[in-house]
Amino acid sequence: MEESIDWVLVKEIISCVFILVGVGFMLIASIGLLRFPDFYIRMSAITKGSTLGVGLIMMGMAIYFNQPGVLLKVLAIIVFTSITAPVAAHVIGRTAVQNRIPFWEKTNLEEFKAYLVKAHLEQLVSHDKYLEEKAKMEKEMGDAAGDNV
Amino acid sequence: MKLLLLHIVLAAMVVYVYFQYPDPQVPYTALSTTLLFMVLFLLLWLSSYFYRRSYFRKVPKLVYFILFFLKELLIANLRIAYDIMTPNYRLQPTVMAFPLKAQTDLEISILANIIGLTPGTISLDVSEDRKTLYVHTLYLKHGDVEQLKLHIKNGFERMILELTA
Numbered sequence: 319m320e321e322s323i324d325w326v327l328v329k330e331i332i333s334c335v336f337i338l339v340g341v342g343f344m345l346i347a348s349i350g351l352l353r354f355p356d357f358y359i360r361m362s363a364i365t366k367g368s369t370l371g372v373g374l375i376m377m378g379m380a381i382y383f384n385q386p387g388v389l390l391k392v393l394a395i396i397v398f399t400s401i402t403a404p405v406a407a408h409v410i411g412r413t414a415v416q417n418r419i420p421f422w423e424k425t426n427l428e429e430f431k432a433y434l435v436k437a438h439l440e441q442l443v444s445h446d447k448y449l450e451e452k453a454k455m456e457k458e459m460g461d462a463a464g465d466n467v
Numbered sequence: 468m469k470l471l472l473l474h475i476v477l478a479a480m481v482v483y484v485y486f487q488y489p490d491p492q493v494p495y496t497a498l499s500t501t502l503l504f505m506v507l508f509l510l511l512w513l514s515s516y517f518y519r520r521s522y523f524r525k526v527p528k529l530v531y532f533i534l535f536f537l538k539e540l541l542i543a544n545l546r547i548a549y550d551i552m553t554p555n556y557r558l559q560p561t562v563m564a565f566p567l568k569a570q571t572d573l574e575i576s577i578l579a580n581i582i583g584l585t586p587g588t589i590s591l592d593v594s595e596d597r598k599t600l601y602v603h604t605l606y607l608k609h610g611d612v613e614q615l616k617l618h619i620k621n622g623f624e625r626m627i628l629e630l631t632a
Binding site: 355358366380412422426427432433 | 497544582584
């Protein structure tokens with residue numbers, strides 16, 4: 319019975335599953351990049367999605383080739399991406415705060431206000447850009463609710 | 468930490484040398500190489516019981532830490548994926564000030580790095596006196612900031628402090 323199992327096929331199926339799941343995560347993260355309402359949430363989604371996606375695709379590759387040399391390189395790639403991706407996200411996020419990129423209007427900034435006041439970035443709290451866009455949209459819709467804004 | 472690196476390099480070199488000989492007993496594939504490496508590393512780790520206890524205790528903690536981290540990474544992705552694929556947002560974005568217990572550069576950077584990869588959180592900045600880390604989070608259970616702070620404090624921060632101590 320055991321001789322009848324085609325191990326090459328099993329290996330290929332496993333690596334296929336890994337690669338497809340990885341690609342799926344990356345695709346979903348890119349959709350999130352288009353869909354989410356503000357810069358910070360978008361970045362949050364894309365960092366995690368791409369790290370896990372690259373990791374899974376690389377693991378699938380290592381399983382497919384099944385060679386020690388390839389495994390070593392794959393592990394190095396995974397380690398370095400998961401070290402560098404959050405660093406890049408942190409630096410981009412910090413720069414965005416200092417360049418006064420507005421937060422989404424529903425963001426709770428209570429604990430962040432002290433920092434903003436200290437760094438003279440107060441106007442960030444007012445979410446001007448998104449409120450204006452929302453008011454414009456509501457006016458176009460012809461709703462009475464637009465008056466409240 | 469140096470001992471860990473030394474053990475890894477040593478085990479890898481022994482595996483490499485073993486495969487240089489003709490007719491090795493195990494097939495030359497990724498799986499068998501990994502198993503051989505793990506057996507060698509386990510032997511080296513067990514030997515450290517006699518000359519450095521702290522290292523002997525830290526390695527299981529490191530393994531647990533890596534597994535915990537992978538679990539959190541997977542949960543983060545599934546949660547965000549669910550939110551992206553369904554029409555309504557369940558997001559409650561918050562910027563919270565996380566009080567840091569970690570003080571050295573290494574600990575703070577590891578913690579900030581790991582926060583960048585766990586459920587919907589991104590570290591935005593460290594205050595100048597190095598006492599607070601500003602973290603942008605997407606999901607709060609019942610809008611409770613303290614609970615999330617406690618989760619990070621008892622999860623990642625405690626483990627990092629134990630490992631680097």
